[in-house]
Amino acid sequence: MPDHTPTPRDARAALAEADSQAARVRRSDRHFRWILLTLVATYLVAAGIFSATSRPGPSFGWLILLVLVVGGVVGTGLLIWWIRAYSRAGILWLTGAAAAFTWWNAIVCAVSIGTGWWGTHQPNYHFGMSALVGVTPLVVAAWLVGRR
Amino acid sequence: MSHPRHELDDLLAHPVRFSIAALLAAADKVEFSFVRDQVEVSDSVLSKQMSALEQAGYIKVHKGFVGKWPRTWLSITKDGRRTFDRHLAALREIAGADGAGTRVGQR
Numbered sequence: 679m680p681d682h683t684p685t686p687r688d689a690r691a692a693l694a695e696a697d698s699q700a701a702r703v704r705r706s707d708r709h710f711r712w713i714l715l716t717l718v719a720t721y722l723v724a725a726g727i728f729s730a731t732s733r734p735g736p737s738f739g740w741l742i743l744l745v746l747v748v749g750g751v752v753g754t755g756l757l758i759w760w761i762r763a764y765s766r767a768g769i770l771w772l773t774g775a776a777a778a779f780t781w782w783n784a785i786v787c788a789v790s791i792g793t794g795w796w797g798t799h800q801p802n803y804h805f806g807m808s809a810l811v812g813v814t815p816l817v818v819a820a821w822l823v824g825r826r
Numbered sequence: 827m828s829h830p831r832h833e834l835d836d837l838l839a840h841p842v843r844f845s846i847a848a849l850l851a852a853a854d855k856v857e858f859s860f861v862r863d864q865v866e867v868s869d870s871v872l873s874k875q876m877s878a879l880e881q882a883g884y885i886k887v888h889k890g891f892v893g894k895w896p897r898t899w900l901s902i903t904k905d906g907r908r909t910f911d912r913h914l915a916a917l918r919e920i921a922g923a924d925g926a927g928t929r930v931g932q933r
Binding site for chain 2: 683684686688689690692693695696698699700702703704706758759762763764765766768
């Protein structure tokens with residue numbers, strides 16, 4: 679027990695300080711939105727390259743792979759260098775958004791193939807449109823994380 | 827009923843140690859420089875207070891490397907969180923003793 683008892687005013691100041699420190703951690707969690715948006719950008723650029731060409735060949739395959747690698751490196755770099763504090767909630771948002779994206783995107787791909795939206799006789803921009811719908815969970819998560 | 831001051835923790839009565847604990851209680855892991863910047867203390871002051879909290883078993887210090895660069899991460903232990911929550915509850919009681927501020931500090 680401390681030597682002196684804090685006054686109610688001291689106690690309120692300490693509680694306000696605790697709140698302020700917790701808010702700083704929540705603000706730091708907002709950095710996760712940039713990682714989510716990097717994932718969105720990477721996926722959309724790759725989809726855009728695929729959509730832009732009528733006959734995707736090996737050279738475009740390499741370009742798409744390059745975009746995915748660069749996006750991955752930037753995302754990992756952000757994670758390692760920029761995030762200096764994180765809460766369990768922040769990590770749950772990040773992993774939850776990635777899991778939701780994986781599932782949702784798989785559904786979008788399955789529906790696109792099943793309905794014939796993707797096909798050899800369909801224009802390539804259909805792929806880009808599906809990609810736009812596919813990234814919805816990441817965009818929503820990035821927006822929600824930014825509001826934390 | 828005993829006075830809430832009996833529930834206050836001696837170590838956390840120090841303002842810098844209290845701020846460090848408050849920051850770590852809200853986080854999973856926090857990097858040394860982030861704590862230093864948020865609590866607004868020097869490296870040496872933080873190291874000293876960090877050691878005191880670590881010796882008491884309230885926090886854990888994780889040292890590692892990112893490439894060639896050393897990184898120190900801090901996290902609160904279960905014991906530390908329990909003590910901090912008890913300390914916070916006592917402060918809430920004291921703050922509410924004059925009928926105001928009971929909502930402050932409720933996470």
